Every structure is written in C-alpha cells, then in structure tokens.
Amino acid sequence: MGDGRIRIKFELNGSERQIDVDLSDSLLDVLRDDLGLTGTKRGCDRGLCGACTVIMNGKAVNSCQIPAMRANGKNILTIEGLAVDGKPHPLQEAFVDEGAVQCGFCTPGMIMSAKALLDQNPDPSDEEIKVALSGNICRCTGYVNIEKAVRKAADDIKSLDL
Amino acid sequence: MEEYKVVGKSCSRRDALSLVMGCAKFTDDLNLPGMVYGKILRSPHAHARVASIDKTEAEKVDGVLGILLPEDVPDVLFNCGSSPPYPAYVKDERILTAKPLYAGDRIAAVAALTPKACEEALAKMAVRYEVLPAVFDVRDAMKEDAPLIHPELFKSNVFKKTEMKQGDVERGFQESDYIFEDEFHIPSVQHVAMEPVSCICDYSREGKLTVWANSQVLFHDRRILAEILNMRENDVRIIKPFMGGGFGQRQQLHNQPVGALLSKLVGRPVKIINTREEEMYASCVRMSCICRLKFGVSQDGRILAYHVKVYGNSGAYCTHTPIVLGSMSKKYQYHAPHYHFEAFSVYTNAPVAGAMRGYGNPQLTLCREIMMDKMARKLGIDPIKFRLMNHVEVGENFPGVPFTVRSCAIRECVKRGEEIRQEIDHKEVFLPKDSNTVESWGVAFGCHASGTTDNEGMSSSAVLVHDDGTMTLLTGTSDMGQGSETAFSQILAEEMGVELKDISVTAADTSCTPYEQGSFASSQAYVGGNAVYNAAVDAKDKICSVLAKYYGIEPEKISHKKGVFTVKAPEGDIFLSLKECMAKIAFGKEGTAIIGSACYKADRSPAPFHVCWAKVAVDNTSGVITLRHFIQVADVGTAINPDIVKGQLHGGTAQGIGLALMEQIEIDKTANKPSTSDLLHYKVPTSLDMPEIHVDIVKNSYEPTGPFGAKSVGELSTVAVAPAIVNAVSNATGENSNFPTPLAKVFLLGGNREDFFY
Numbered sequence: 001m002g003d004g005r006i007r008i009k010f011e012l013n014g015s016e017r018q019i020d021v022d023l024s025d026s027l028l029d030v031l032r033d034d035l036g037l038t039g040t041k042r043g044c045d046r047g048l049c050g051a052c053t054v055i056m057n058g059k060a061v062n063s064c065q066i067p068a069m070r071a072n073g074k075n076i077l078t079i080e081g082l083a084v085d086g087k088p089h090p091l092q093e094a095f096v097d098e099g100a101v102q103c104g105f106c107t108p109g110m111i112m113s114a115k116a117l118l119d120q121n122p123d124p125s126d127e128e129i130k131v132a133l134s135g136n137i138c139r140c141t142g143y144v145n146i147e148k149a150v151r152k153a154a155d156d157i158k159s160l161d162l
Numbered sequence: 163m164e165e166y167k168v169v170g171k172s173c174s175r176r177d178a179l180s181l182v183m184g185c186a187k188f189t190d191d192l193n194l195p196g197m198v199y200g201k202i203l204r205s206p207h208a209h210a211r212v213a214s215i216d217k218t219e220a221e222k223v224d225g226v227l228g229i230l231l232p233e234d235v236p237d238v239l240f241n242c243g244s245s246p247p248y249p250a251y252v253k254d255e256r257i258l259t260a261k262p263l264y265a266g267d268r269i270a271a272v273a274a275l276t277p278k279a280c281e282e283a284l285a286k287m288a289v290r291y292e293v294l295p296a297v298f299d300v301r302d303a304m305k306e307d308a309p310l311i312h313p314e315l316f317k318s319n320v321f322k323k324t325e326m327k328q329g330d331v332e333r334g335f336q337e338s339d340y341i342f343e344d345e346f347h348i349p350s351v352q353h354v355a356m357e358p359v360s361c362i363c364d365y366s367r368e369g370k371l372t373v374w375a376n377s378q379v380l381f382h383d384r385r386i387l388a389e390i391l392n393m394r395e396n397d398v399r400i401i402k403p404f405m406g407g408g409f410g411q412r413q414q415l416h417n418q419p420v421g422a423l424l425s426k427l428v429g430r431p432v433k434i435i436n437t438r439e440e441e442m443y444a445s446c447v448r449m450s451c452i453c454r455l456k457f458g459v460s461q462d463g464r465i466l467a468y469h470v471k472v473y474g475n476s477g478a479y480c481t482h483t484p485i486v487l488g489s490m491s492k493k494y495q496y497h498a499p500h501y502h503f504e505a506f507s508v509y510t511n512a513p514v515a516g517a518m519r520g521y522g523n524p525q526l527t528l529c530r531e532i533m534m535d536k537m538a539r540k541l542g543i544d545p546i547k548f549r550l551m552n553h554v555e556v557g558e559n560f561p562g563v564p565f566t567v568r569s570c571a572i573r574e575c576v577k578r579g580e581e582i583r584q585e586i587d588h589k590e591v592f593l594p595k596d597s598n599t600v601e602s603w604g605v606a607f608g609c610h611a612s613g614t615t616d617n618e619g620m621s622s623s624a625v626l627v628h629d630d631g632t633m634t635l636l637t638g639t640s641d642m643g644q645g646s647e648t649a650f651s652q653i654l655a656e657e658m659g660v661e662l663k664d665i666s667v668t669a670a671d672t673s674c675t676p677y678e679q680g681s682f683a684s685s686q687a688y689v690g691g692n693a694v695y696n697a698a699v700d701a702k703d704k705i706c707s708v709l710a711k712y713y714g715i716e717p718e719k720i721s722h723k724k725g726v727f728t729v730k731a732p733e734g735d736i737f738l739s740l741k742e743c744m745a746k747i748a749f750g751k752e753g754t755a756i757i758g759s760a761c762y763k764a765d766r767s768p769a770p771f772h773v774c775w776a777k778v779a780v781d782n783t784s785g786v787i788t789l790r791h792f793i794q795v796a797d798v799g800t801a802i803n804p805d806i807v808k809g810q811l812h813g814g815t816a817q818g819i820g821l822a823l824m825e826q827i828e829i830d831k832t833a834n835k836p837s838t839s840d841l842l843h844y845k846v847p848t849s850l851d852m853p854e855i856h857v858d859i860v861k862n863s864y865e866p867t868g869p870f871g872a873k874s875v876g877e878l879s880t881v882a883v884a885p886a887i888v889n890a891v892s893n894a895t896g897e898n899s900n901f902p903t904p905l906a907k908v909f910l911l912g913g914n915r916e917d918f919f920y
Contacts, residue, residue: 038184038190099806106356111182133849142814142847143812145812
C-alpha cells in the first residue's frame with residue numbers, strides 16, 4: 001500500500017474538512033474514494049483530459065495531478081459545491097439550456113474550468129473562453145454549445161449582479 | 163404536414179440537470195457493499211507465447227484476494243462483438259490467453275481490496291514470454307511467409323471475403339469513356355469516449371450474475387456472457403448506469419467476462435475500470451484499411467461502373483470486421499449500373515478493430531469523395547453538379563441495396579449549405595492570390611443508414627400507463643449521451659397526447675426492460691422510435707377496449723386524438739382525458755392495468771443524407787492547415803428534437819476533423835506496439851482546434867416509414883466530414899494527391915504518412 005498516512009485540513013465546498021490521506025493519494029482519489037464526491041470524474045489520470053478539474057484557491061486544476069497533501073490549507077471547490085441552497089449555478093443552468101450536455105462525463109470538469117474563468121474574467125471574449133476550456137476534452141459536442149453556455153452564463157451572472 | 167406538439171420541438175435532455183450538478187452516477191461512481199477491485203495483466207508483446215507464469219509473489223501483496231491465470235478460466239472461444247449471432251462473427255478469442263496476439267491481450271487478472279494493491283500484484287507477476295514475429299500492416303500479413311495469427315482456425319491471415327455484385331463491372335469499364343483508379347490508406351483512430359470502459363460484476367452465491375457496465379448492447383452482452391460462462395440468460399442481469407459516450411467502442415464485451423470470473427472467485431462484487439492507456443491500446447479502434455477504387459465514367463459524366471477492393475485490418479481478433487466491411491458496400495449513394503464490392507478481413511497483431519461511429523462508412527466515403535472531386539475536375543464538371551447528376555433519387559435503390567429510397571433531400575442540403583457558404587464568403591474576403599496563405603473550400607456528400615442495412619434492426623418497448631394518467635416507458639436501449647431517452651419520451655408524449663413531464667423512462671436493465679438489439683447502427687430514432695410509437699398505439703388500443711367494456715359499447719366507438727378520448731355513448735359523446743380514462747380503468751369494478759407493448763422489426767434502413775463544406779487556409783511555407791469554417795447540412799427526415807440533432811452534427815464534425823487532421827494510432831516499430839497510447843501522444847480536437855461550425859437540418863424531408871417521419875443522425879454526422887476537409891486542402895494546394903499524403907507533409911509526421919500505416 002502507500003508509504004504512510006498524513007492528516008490534512010482544507011476547506012471543501014465551504015466547509016472545513018479534516019482527513020487522513022495516503023501519501024500516494026491524489027486529490028482526485030480523496031475526493032472520489034474517501035469523501036464520496038463522485039461528481040469529479042476520472043478520465044485519464046494523467047492530467048490530459050480535464051474531466052477531474054476542480055478549483056483550488058481560485059485556479060482550475062486537474063485534481064488527478066495534485067498530491068492530496070498539497071490540498072492541506074487550501075480552498076477546494078468541486079461541482080457539488082456550486083449550487084447555492086440547492087439552486088443550480090448559472091453555469092449549470094446555462095449548460096442545460098444550451099444543450100451543452102450530451103454524455104455529461106466531461107461536464108463537471110468543463111463547468112469548473114468555466115467557473116474559474118468567469119470568477120477572474122466576468123466578460124471573456126470568445127477566444128478567452130476557448131482557451132479556458134482547451135484543457136477539457138469533450139468528445140460529444142464539438143464544444144459549440146459548451147462555449148455558448150459559458151457566454152450565456154457570463155451574461156446571466158452580469159445581469160444578476162446589476 | 164401535420165403540426166406536432168412535442169415532436170419536432172427542442173427540449174433539454176431529460177437527465178441534463180443531474181449531469182451538470184455532478185450527481186448522475188456513472189459505473190465508476192457506484193460502490194457496492196463489500197466491493198473490491200480487479201485489474202488485468204496485459205501482454206506487453208504483440209505476438210508471444212507465455213512460457214511460464216509465477217503468481218507466488220503477487221499473491222503475497224497485502225490486500226490481494228485472488229488471481230486468475232489462463233488455466234483457471236473456461237477454455238472457450240468467443241467473439242466479443244455484440245451483435246446478432248451471425249456466422250461471420252468468428253469465435254476466436256479467449257477470456258484469458260497464454261498466446262497473446264496483440265500488445266494488450268489478456269493474460270491474467272487479479273482481484274484486491276484496492277486498485278493500488280491490484281497494480282502492485284500485477285507488477286509482481288513473473289511472466290516469461292517467448293516472443294514471436296508480429297505483423298501490423300495488412301500487406302505484410304498477406305505475404306506468403308507471414309506469421310499466421312490464428313493457425314488453428316485459418317491457414318491464411320485473410321480470414322473472410324465479403325462480396326457484392328451488380329451487373330458486370332468489367333463490361334461497365336469497357337463501355338466507359340474514362341477510367342479513374344486510386345488507392346487509399348486510411349489509418350486507425352480511437353473513440354476516446356470520455357468515460358473509460360467500466361464494469362462492476364457481482365456473482366452471487368446462488369449462481370446469478372449482475373453486471374453494471376457502460377454497454378451499448380445489453381442483450382447481446384448477456385447472450386455472450388451466458389454462453390461463455392455456461393449460464394442461463396435469466397441468471398445474468400445487465401444494467402447500464404449513466405454512460406459517458408460510446409461511439410461503437412461499447413458494442414462489444416470488454417472486461418465483463420474477467421470481472422464475472424473474478425467475482426465468482428473471491429465471492430465479492432468486483433469493479434474493473436480501464437485506464438486511459440488500456441482504452442487506447444487494449445480496447446478497440448476504428449479499422450484501418452487499404453481501399454482500391456476504380457470508376458468507369460461516360461463522357462457526359464455518368465458513372466457506369468464502380469469497383470471497390472478493401473483490405474480491412476481486423477487486428478488480432480475478428481470482432482466486427484467482416485460486418486464492418488460488408489456494411490461499407492451499402493452506403494454508395496450514387497448510380498452505378500455495374501458495381502462490384504470486394505472486401506477482405508485480415509488478421510494482424512495490431513490493436514483489435516471494433517465498431518466505431520459509421521461502421522466502415524467514413525473510411526470508404528473518405529476515399530470515394532476524394533475521387534468524386536478528382537473525377538469532376540478531370541471532366542471539367544462542377545464537383546457538386548457531378549455528384550448530383552449521379553445521385554440516387556426517391557424511388558430508386560442504392561446499388562446493391564434491396565429497398566427503395568423513400569426520402570432524399572440531398573438537393574435541399576446543397577441549397578441550404580450553399581446559402582451558408584455564400585453568407586460566409588460575403589462577410590470574409592478571400593486572401594489575395596499572391597498571399598503566402600491560400601484559402602479554399604472543399605465539399606463532400608455522405609449518407610448512412612437508420613439501423614443495420616441488412617434489415618436486422620429490431621426493438622421493443624413497453625408503456626406502463628399509471629392510474630393518474632402518467633406513464634413509464636420501458637426500453638432496453640442504451641442512452642450513451644445521444645439523447646435517445648429524450649427523443650423516445652417525445653415520440654410517446656406526442657402519440658399519447660400528453661406532456662413530456664407525464665413520462666418517465668426506465669431503460670437498459672435486462673431484468674425489466676424488453677429485449678432489443680442495442681444502441682448501434684444509428685437505430686434509435688428510427689428502429690427504437692418505431693417500437694415506442696407502436697407501443698403507444700397498443701396502449702391506446704387497450705385503453706379503448708377496456709373503456710368499451712366499461713361503457714358497454716363496441717371498442718370502435720371510442721377514438722383518441724391529441725390526449726382526448728371520445729366515447730360515442732348512446733346518451734351522447736363523452737370526452738375524457740387520459741387521467742379520467744385511467745381512473746375508470748384502474749379503479750372501476752373491472753379494474754385492470756394498461757401495459758402497451760410492441761416490437762418493431764425493420765424491413766428497411768432508410769438513409770439519412772448530408773453535405774459538408776470545409777474552408778481551409780494552407781500556409782505555403784510551413785504547410786500548416788487552418789480549418790476556418792465547417793458547414794454541415796443534413797436530411798434526417800423529421801428531426802424529433804432539432805437541438806439534439808444539431809448537437810450530433812456538431813459532435814460528428816469534431817470527430818471527422820480528428821480523423822482528417824489530428825488523430826492516428828501509430829505503431830512503434832521498435833517496441834512493436836502502439837506509441838499513441840495516451841492523450842499526450844494521441845491528439846483529439848480541443849476547443850482551440852475547432853473552426854466555426856455551421857449546421858442545419860433541411861425541413862422538407864419526411865421518411866414515410868419512420869416515426870413521425872424520422873430517420874437517423876448519430877453516425878451520419880461524421881461520415882463526409884474528413885473528405886470535405888481533404889478536398890478543401892487539395893483545392894488550396896492544387897495537389898492531386900491521396901489522403902493522407904497532403905496532410906502528412908504538413909502534420910507532425912514530417913514524412914510519408916504511409917510509414918506509419920499498419
């Protein structure tokens with residue numbers, strides 16, 4: 001098995017969590033296997049497909065490439081933490097409305113990449129959207145409706161803020 | 163045309179909210195009590211004999227519960243390709259083998275408490291291989307002195323010939339004014355569905371097996387599993403959870419037989435999830451092939467004769483190859499009084515070929531549509547005009563296909579696409595001629611089928627009508643992301659005259675959903691849709707006959723239209739909603755339950771059509787190709803859900819772009835195995851690789867045999883994408899060369915792409 005276990009503390013979807021992790025565990029292992037947050041997907045385990053994207057301290061990261069220990073003291077947001085009081089986030093709504101979901105396996109990672117983008121850049125250009133999503137592979141949609149959904153969500157969030 | 167309430171309208175996928183919230187459960191998201199993990203030891207060699215295996219050290223790994231070697235599993239030959247049991251599906255593979263035939267073949271398997279323990283145990287398995295000579299290219303495999311891949315079954319690596327003939331092709335060539343001939347080498351690509359192949363197998367003490375798997379073909383999987391495990395089919399239950407894509411990769415068994423036997427061995431449920439690397443080299447790929455095409459054409463541009471020879475690289479096992487090759491022959495959408503199609507299935511030690519979106523059609527259409535352009539150019543005819551003047555029309559048959567075309571809006575596709583193209587050209591000025599970058603458009607036509615082209619399509623459905631007038635649709639089909647459950651709900655809602663929210667769906671569980679052939683061959687909208695439609699009609703008939711009893715009148719005196727049942731009672735017409743009917747039926751003194759059910763057996767497979775345009779820019783210095791625009795206009799008959807259809811067109815376009823410009827399984831000739839075994843070395847299109855995509859569906863097409871006029875779309879969407887791009891590149895560079903040569907010069911390979919072909 002692993003080389004030993006270590007206790008980490010971090011903020012996960014707004015709550016403080018403490019958990020013992022194996023030194024060889026990735027953040028993805030801990031989220032899925034230890035914490036049961038299976039919304040974050042394992043698509044390649046090599047940081048090449050983006051299905052496991054979560055937001056760590058404001059940045060979209062491939063959780064399969066983050067040693068769990070490195071989450072210590074960090075703020076982690078997963079797809080399960082986007083809804084507020086059970087209400088879907090505007091990105092989640094836009095993905096439904098724009099037909100941006102086919103098989104849906106890449107969707108959580110895609111939404112997290114988009115969330116990280118919109119948090120930093122509320123009014124991205126089409127090119128900026130493409131760049132932000134370029135680490136997330138989707139094999140079903142050709143990205144057309146996904147990009148539309150991100151655009152729509154950006155507009156929706158702006159109108160909410162007004 | 164009749165105005166529909168639900169059909170023809172776009173609505174979101176019925177399960178989209180679960181997916182965006184991250185709560186939809188895919189196979190790997192399920193954890194059963196007591197569940198452990200399984201992993202397969204795969205051959206590192208493309209052709210070898212296992213001289214010895216020692217599992218002693220592996221068994222000592224903490225957490226290991228059991229190990230299976232080839233001698234521990236039933237020694238039965240099977241074909242993992244899940245289709246009806248045609249003789250062409252040669253049974254040539256084993257659950258575990260001591261004579262691996264490709265790098266990735268299954269040698270042994272381990273079950274352990276954690277995935278890490280599985281990996282550690284596999285690393286400690288001491289296997290000694292006697293390496294044998296391997297072949298990867300069909301031309302090498304066909305040589306006299308080639309190593310035989312299956313000597314116990316065939317004395318040649320060419321294990322099957324598939325042929326179709328119409329007229330006398332030699333006479334046709336003699337009567338022709340021009341002969342055009344070419345040879346094409348189409349490389350292999352992989353599906354790269356985002357969810358890896360996954361299964362959980364639970365073999366109970368009572369000898370019953372339950373499998374959760376991302377499968378497209380539950381009932382065929384069940385039949386094959388029962389056969390190789392010597393079980394009865396009712397003791398095998400297969401359930402499909404949420405499924406992350408398929409594209410044909412899951413039209414076959416993968417790790418389920420090993421998983422079932424591991425579960426039996428350790429007495430606990432076993433989960434096996436492929437790594438992405440296993441997906442790439444040890445699941446299946448799109449068949450690579452060599453295609454030789456020869457056309458005979460009259461002076462005025464009529465195709466008189468067409469001869470095709472295809473050598474398909476099946477890889478180490480047969481799986482679907484002979485049928486993939488055979489179905490290629492039935493997608494020829496032009497006239498040819500004299501037509502001869504010959505295809506050869508060839509064993510090699512390359513990754514195993516399986517089913518993939520289009521099932522052979524994209525490969526041959528790519529070759530054919532490149533030639534259509536070349537012929538038009540030589541004849542001095544506009545390429546679109548040349549195609550249209552040879553195109554099959556309504557009332558005619560595709561060469562070699564027994565049924566008549568009943569709907570074809572190819573001319574409308576051309577018209578609509580040309581409008582879009584002109585709008586683009588109007589907005590964007592072409593770069594000046596002396597510029598270093600040359601821009602050009604290219605066009606290609608394509609078609610596909612709605613269900614298998616051998617008329618074997620079959621689906622069945624049941625509708626449970628509840629006492630409040632809502633209903634549950636039971637369907638055995640697998641929605642893998644294409645939205646079939648949503649489209650079925652729309653068909654049912656339309657026919658029953660209810661709202662979409664009145665319908666729920668229970669799908670893809672062999673213990674409670676009716677038998678059907680599976681989600682492949684683009685059969686859902688047409689074959690599955692007809693079954694749902696018929697089940698709705700049956701439910702309504704049953705409601706009418708029970709109401710007749712209730713009112714003491716003849717069933718003919720009750721009719722239904724748009725959700726209202728009209729009872730012609732002696733005291734006057736009574737109008738009832740479905741809810742009111744069901745209240746009388748369920749709670750009346752002769753209370754009964756309404757289960758509508760029906761089967762649909764296809765006697766034809768109507769072709770959907772599309773026309774694709776690509777606009778490329780080629781840099782003359784670097785040779786870099788930039789894809790600027792892609793237009794795809796399709797004739798799918800009635801689009802049950804236009805947004806879902808357009809989503810398919812988008813996705814098929816992306817996969818076609820991958821085939822034309824980016825993707826290729828490559829064999830490392832030193833290591834004798836694929837070098838493209840991860841997503842770093844195998845590039846699929848990302849958001850940054852996509853051009854501007856313009857898709858549309860022509861409105862005035864109606865397939866008289868389809869549910870509400872529908873045909874298919876899933877596979878069609880990728881068929882003619884690659885040739886449109888290649889033709890655009892040829893038009894830009896003026897090169898008269900074959901795929902993939904023009905691209906080889908400019909892409910990563912930096913040389914003759916043929917070197918990488920196997």
